[in-house]
Amino acid sequence: MTGCIRGISGSTVWVEGLKGLRLFERVRVGNAELTGEVVRLEGERAVVQVYEETTGLGINEPVKGTGSPLTVMLGPGILGAVFDGLQRPLEQLRAEMGPFISGTKEVSALDYKRSWEFHPLKSEGDELREGDAIGYVEEGAFRHLILAGASGIISWIREGSFSLGEPLARLGSGEDVYGLQEWPVRSPRPYRRKLSPSVPMITGQRVIDFFFPIPRGGTAVIPGGFGxxxxxxxxxxxxxxxxxxxxxxxxxxxxxxxAELLEEFQTIKDPWRERRLIDRTVLVVNTSNMPVSAREASIYTAVTIGEYYRDMGYNVLLLADSVSRWAEALREISSSMEEMPGEEGYPTYLASRIFGFYERAGIVETLNGDVGSLTMILSVSPPGGDFTEPVTQASLRTAGVFLMLDTSLAHRRHFPAINWSQSYSLYQKELKKNFSEKVSSEWEDLHDRCRGLLQSEEELREIAEIVGKEGLRDEDRLLMEAVERIRTEFLCQNAYTEDAFSSPEKTLKIIKEIIRFFDDASEQIRKGILYEDILKA
Ligand SMILES: Nc1ncnc2c1ncn2[C@@H]1O[C@H](COP(=O)(O)OP(=O)(O)OP(=O)(O)O)[C@@H](O)[C@H]1O
Ligand SMILES: [Mg+2]
Structure with a gap:
């Protein structure tokens, strides 16, 4: 069935004459067969969002439905790949089309020619339920479970080498199970139930792990102005x-x-395993020089891949830089569809879309009975550093951890420039307990002491600004010195040195030393020793 282009505005295309289309169905647009998605339906008229460059597209060119929504290909071979927003492997695109990717090319996300070794976990006659693992392949260091998309009795199952186009098992109903499945990007993958996040995900950033810990399955947003x-x-x-x-x-x-990130990941070693970082990483790239509309789809492509590995019982971390650029793409699409604009021109459904996306994070009991988690850390770039704008506000309402970057800290080259009085983690209490149990029973106490010092110093600073540091009492000058050490030796972490990663043990050791210095010096001041003499010692 073929329809016809009636109007074009940017990446939005008006189509007529296509019967039986469904909302969010994937369509092929124009002679170039560009990938598009139906975003609005009115009888036989449809509004289509094209995810590729529309330059050169003409009125009356054909549009074809595909009968299925925009999907992600899920199967072995995803790890280590670099995809564009529509899950096309960039390496292959570049090899076939050169550096200027026009996007007309249909390229498979995964390599059908590559052969994999299949190790069955089920046998003939076994009953299979949806989400059960029928077997696995070794994907680098990982056991890549092949999860069934249907239920039934296994009438036949393979062992040994296969390629992605070949079936691995057959069910009594005649349905085949493949090592590859397609999943609609906009539908969250199912699980048995959500669990409550209670285990910290160690980031290696002291200010985060100590003050604003992120649990496995939690969501953190990092809003911050330019630079x-x-x-x-x-x-x-x-x-x-x-x-x-x-x-x-x-x-x-x-x-x-x-490009720099990719190069670095290909060379540096995974700090937790004897492998390269890239072997456990998937990059989804839709940079500022690529079509804006695919950017809207890119975060869904990424989250679906994340959920897929979560379903195998892995702990997955999704990072996106930045959600604001995604929201801007949404705004552009909405305005070219002539929708009623909401706050700052964003569509009125911005907050619900953001909420729907963040909701896909979590720690879950999978259909298979395992526990897997998907954690999200998302940056937000509010224009002009104004945190009252809609994307920051909607993120703030839904995320459990809020890491606010502070322009004045960044100016002073205090990195990571996380403002410790305005950021928060809703999980602080629970995770603090966990660190106390796993790392040291002193964790909680040191945390509270450190917080207390930072707070007292804030009040003191106002006084010091009036009377000058020299006008302060010795114990107050000591407190300011201790906090200066907390700031420079503990809260600051240079990403370009060995200190870029701080284990919880190291984090604890540094703060313990500073607090001990403060306690010892306080004791000496009480004994009447002068502050200057203590510093000299
Ligand atoms: N942890 C760090 N250690 C050392 N330097 C840092 C650190 N974080 C940031 N910087 C410095 O700040 C500069 C800007 O950082 P970055 O590019 O991450 O900012 P940004 O918020 O992403 O900027 P933009 O708004 O332009 O995207 C870096 O080039 C680097 O010099
Ligand atoms: Mg940046």
Missing amino acids: TGKTILEQTIAKFADVDIVVYVGCGERGNEM
Whole structure:
């Protein structure tokens, strides 16, 4: 069935004459067969969002339905790949089309020619339920479970080498089970139930792990103005976080940053395993030089891949830089569809879309009975550093951890520039307990002491500004000195040195030393020793 283009505005195309289309169905647009998605239906008229460059597209060109929604291909071979927003492997695109990717090319997300070794976990006659693992393949260091998409009795199952186009098992109903499945990007993958996040995901950033811990399955947002260190923080966490698999989305940001990241990941070693980082990483790239509309789809492509590995019982971390660029793409699409604009021109459904996306994070009991988690850390770039704008506000309402980057800290080159009085973690209490049990019973106490010192110093600073530091009492000058040490030796972490990653043990050791210095010196002051003499000692 073929329809016809009646109007074009940017990446939005009006189509007529296509019967039986469904909302969010994938369509092929124009002679070039560009990938598009039906975003509105009115009888036989449809509004289609095209995810590729529409330059050259003409009126009256044909549009074809595909009968299925926009999907992600899920199967072995995803790890280590670099995809664009529509899950096309960039390497292959570049090899076939050169550096200027026009997007007309249909390229398979995964390699059908590659052969994999299948190890069955079920046998003939076994009953299979949806979500059960029928077997696995070794994907690098990981056991990649092949999860059944249907239920039934196994009438036949393979063992040994296969390629992605071949069936691995057959059910009594005649349905085949493949090592590859397609999943609609906009539908969350199912699980048995959500669990409550209670285990910390170690980021290796002292200020986060100590003050604003992120649990496995939690959501953290990092809003920050221009140049406050969002990208460096996201990338540093991507390298060091204590998780199995990392999905990194470069969403509307600079292309060269992604190129550098890729190069680094290919060379540096995974700090938790004897492998290269890239072997446990998936990169989804839709940088500022690529079509804006695919950017809207890119974060869904990434989250679906994340859920897929979660369903195998892995701890997955999704990082996106930045959600604001995704929201801007949404705004552009909405305005070209002539929808009624809401606050600052964003569509009225912005907050519900953001909520729906963040909701896909979580720690879950999978259909298979395992526990898997998908954690999200997302940067937000509010224009002009104004945190009252809609994307920051909607993120703030839904995320459990809020890491606010502070322009004045960044100016002083205090990195990560996380403002410790305005950021928060809703999980602080629970995770603090967990660190106390796993790392040291002193964790909680040191945390509270450190917080107390920072607070007292804030009040003192106002006085010091009036009377000058020299006008303060000795114990107050000592407190200011201790907090200065907390700031420079504990809260600051240079991403370009060995200190980029701090284990919880190291974090504890540093803060313990500073607090001990403060306690010892306080004791000496009480004994009448002068502050100057203590510092000299
Ligand atoms: N942890 C860090 N250690 C050392 N330097 C840092 C750190 N974080 C940020 N910087 C410095 O700050 C600069 C800007 O950081 P980054 O590019 O991450 O900011 P950004 O918020 O992503 O900026 P933009 O708004 O332009 O995307 C870096 O080039 C680097 O010099
Ligand atoms: Mg950046």
